[in-house]
Amino acid sequence: MGRKTNRKRFWGWLVAALLVFCLAVLAFFPTRYYIEYPGGADRVSKFIKVDGKRDKAAGEYRLMTVSVAGPASPIMLLWGKSQPFGDIVSEQDLMGDQTSSEYNTIQNYYIRSAGNAAIAAAFKAADKPIHIDYRGIYVMSMQANSDFRGKLKVGDTITAINGKHYQKAQRYIDAIKKHKVDTKVTVTYLRGKHAHSVTRKLVQIKGLKRAGLGIGLTDDTRVESKPHVKINAGEIGGPSAGLIFALQIYDQVSGTNLRAGRDIAGTGTIDDHGKIGAIGGIDKKVYAASKAGATIFFAPDIPATKTMKREDPSYINNYVEAKNAARKMKTKMKIVPVRKLQDAIQYLQAK
Incomplete structure (x- = not known):
């Protein structure tokens, strides 16, 4: 009788140990996949100083981010799929052949480059002199x-x-x-x-x-400008803040307040001539902007060229994707297509 009891205990402990091991694998074992999901909708005014001063006028421009978590465990992947507009991406799709350190270095370069281009584009739109080194x-x-x-x-x-x-x-x-x-x-x-x-x-x-x-x-x-513009986006990386940076800087250097008390969001790369480019994860940014109370969202409206279609047959215009996300959310936020900085400026002036 004692031997049977000991044998049952042994198998009970073994099963329990296997369950604990399996749960540990599900909870902590890293896969080669990452989770992308809606991030924040930060006030752009807290990142930018013009002539040492922040913009304190009514209303806000908002910079949306996409959060990335990983390498994700199996349980994290399940959690990621449950998030609004959450996506699971492979390490290769996210970083290519870069190491984590190289990836972070490039993201830091992108945000710095976006800031420089935004300064140049905003000053040109405001007819202010700018020097690019x-x-x-x-x-x-x-x-x-x-x-x-x-x-x-x-x-x-x-x-x-x-x-x-x-x-x-x-x-x-x-x-x-x-x-x-x-x-x-x-x-x-x-x-x-x-x-x-x-x-x-x-x-x-x-x-x-x-x-x-x-x-x-x-x-x-x-870039060298008068008044001097300083951008410090903290740990935010990537190139997609260009448009919204430019709008914030334009308001301050031109002496206007295009926001007129409104919360305005937007995304898109920008070059020093004000040309806007497509970005990734726009559905997540629409979600973050709407949740933050934005009433207007500027989305890049970049038609697919033959080259773009050849390189990415699944390419979807950012504006179309943003409209689809807004419709899915049933948000009242207005999605506005833009191809250059001047489109956004003129829209806000008219409205």
Whole structure:
């Protein structure tokens, strides 16, 4: 009798241990997937100072964010699917071939770049002078075959090739592609505030019949303005705050108050000429804006080109996607299509 009781206890403990183990796996074991879900709708005025002052006029511009959680456990993935407009994305889709550190570096670059472009676009719209300083080319990624791999890294700014500085990323590309594969070139670059130089061979650029450094790159710019504009978005990253930054800055440097007491939200990349570009996760941003009480939401209205359709057959215009999300939510918030900063300015002036 004692042996049977001990055997039952053993199997009871074993089953209990297996259940605890399975629950621990479900709760804590990380998968290679992340959860994207609606984030906040922050007041833009708290991020921006013009001539050392914040905008205290009635109404608010709101910057929406998409929250990312992960690597997610199986239970977290179930939770993510239950969130309004929640999506599960793979690590590859979210970060590509970047490490977490590189991904965060790029997101920080994007928000800084969006701020610079927003300042330039807002000052131009307000007919105020602005100076753009082209520092060089920002290293966004590294090809596996790059001879500069291990020397250059994501986040560096290349300021000269063979001792010559250029004013645009395309000028650097044009200068480099004149050389043949395996030609040695000297690259001068900034890492933080310190300048360095390195000499290595050019490689074949993936998918192109020309030589290159083997990096993904973009312009690294700084803007100088009077009055001085300072943007500090804290831990927020990404390029999609450009439009809403520009509207906030425009109000302050032009001396107008387009908000007129309203809560206004919007999203979209922006260049220094005020051209607006498409972004991701707009359904989540519509949700966050509506919950925060915004009455107007500016959405990029960028028609799909043949190239865009070829690269992404499932492409949906941001404005259309935003309208669909608003309809699903049954929100009264007005979704307004925009292609340039001036569209948003004129809409607010007219209304």
